[in-house]
Amino acid sequence: MGLQINIDNGGTLTDICIMADDTVKKTKVLTTPYDLSKCFFEGLTKASGVLYGAPDVKRLLEEVDLIRYSTTQGTNAICERKGPRLGLILDGAAHDLPSRLAAHDADVFEALVGDRIVFLDAATVTGEAADVEVVKAINRLTAMGANRLVVSFDGADFRAVEDRFRLIALRKYPRHLLGAVPILYGSDITSDVDGERRTWTALINSFLHPSMEAFLYNAENRLRAYRTKNPLLIFRNDGDASRVAKTIAIKTYSSGPRGGMEGVKTFSRRYGFTDTVSIDVGGTTTDIGQYSNGTVAEVRRGHVEGISVSFPLCEVLSAGAGGSSIFKVVDGRVVIGPESVGAVPGPACFGRGGREATITDASLLCGLFDPTSYFGGGMGLDADRAAAAVTANVATPLGVGLDDALLRMEFAYEEKIAAELHRFTKISDETVMLAFGGAGPLNACGVAEKAGIRRVAIPQMAAVFSAYGIGSCDISQRYAVTLDDAAAVGATLDALKVKAARDMFAEGCTEGTYTLEARLVADFGDGRTETVMLGDQPELPPAFKGARSVELELKAVRSLREGAEKAAAFAPKSSATPHARRNVLIRDRGRIDVPVYRLADLAEGAFASGPAILEEDYFTCRVPQGWQFVISNAGDILLSRED
Incomplete structure (x- = not known):
């Protein structure tokens, strides 16, 4: 394995994982939401310092073999409803479509579209009055405040109608004019025959497009200036990666x-x-997920905030509660999120102007963090600002003291995540909870107790685990075409193979360096689907002829994955030696001194019982009373409830 840099951009922090030969190193920088390219290059600069002992981004970019990038910006944008105002043009025969779209998630539909909807008959778009009516529809939506439009027609010929609309729009609003309005057509994104899914897919893509485009192309252009060997690879939600120009x-x-x-x-x-x-x-x-039966859950028609879309997605639930989520008191009860202070202004204790109360502020005041070593010692924390935020936003509205408010905040945070775990996953006696992310280990045991889970695992690379995870991805391109003619399987497959060859060449993959996999998927319209892999003689199976629709799917893959993962185990051997002691607020016991263990100092098999704190440069884990931790031969952590 050569030198690889994996970057995972979050709402508050951006994680960097550096893989060189058999070593893995990590670092973090604050996310700069006003300019994501800034934290991207700050991360590369900091990574070069970790690798070479002093910052030298020019050398890093000359030597690096792969740069992979993933982001939660899209997830956060949908969760916080931050993005452009969309206008929607629909088929005049589908007046009930807005209500059907809103039925998926009324709040998201209201935030993205609201009442910015115009209906046009397909016959009008293909008729003599088309020019006038198309212009009127566009002008009406822009006058209502829409700054991006989505066009989604229905019926068997929706692609032809949208193509006709596109020709008129381009003629009346040439793209080189400043007054041109970005328009996305549902058929550009997918040939899915389900109008609801196709429209939602186009809406979400249009909502996320501006911010992602501006940042990614800016980052790629800056990388080109350093003459990097390979293009920036964007890690996708299907588990593979592709270059910016080939990603939607x-x-x-x-x-x-x-x-x-x-x-x-x-x-x-x-x-x-x-x-x-x-x-x-x-x-x-x-973000909550589940691994079982040897794999993670993925569905062919994935879900965004519970909304069904046309593409495969891993089943991950994004709950609006994180380290920078805002606590408030509603009807005498402490609630958290989905609003977040992000990295700017950040939690109050960051001293960047934040005045809201967050779990980061509460954890500092509870004594879990050392203000001088937080964030690898790169950020001092201000306890006075944290106390002011918690007092003003939680303690005073509740009429309680500061310590009581802190315990209630902790309980509300853990209770919310535990409730989401039960709503989205299936928990059994064999379930292990894997906690990661910068704030994942902090209250992991408390969440597990409330969810009825007795074992919690924390990876050594927990603080940058998503960045670490994308290091095993392949380069791929995927295609799906709805077959209009059952006899056209062979010709359609040949056309997709030509497209795949061009796209993979653009990815830097010549013929013979990637594999092709084709399949037919039949949708029978009753929730039942059937799949058959295509061999050398592509043809439609007789059983598919009664299907509502049949899609031909092709995947081209250049494998980058390494060999099989080495096995590891947790086996207690010797008592762990604490690094220090810290005064911590403990439920029902008040403030007491507890041992602090540094992960870097612990050998294989080291173990200890709570109450205690286990910490590393970029994460802190509370070990409650009644729990024990042990270190594996790979440096990972297992926490178990003691009988």
């Missing part, structure tokens, strides 16, 4: 969490876990 915005949605799930898969196989639920806690969200 919706494929970046939840790509960071999907990187974490790739890590969950590898970690579970390493230790022989058969049932693993994961919590990836960042600054804005907690």
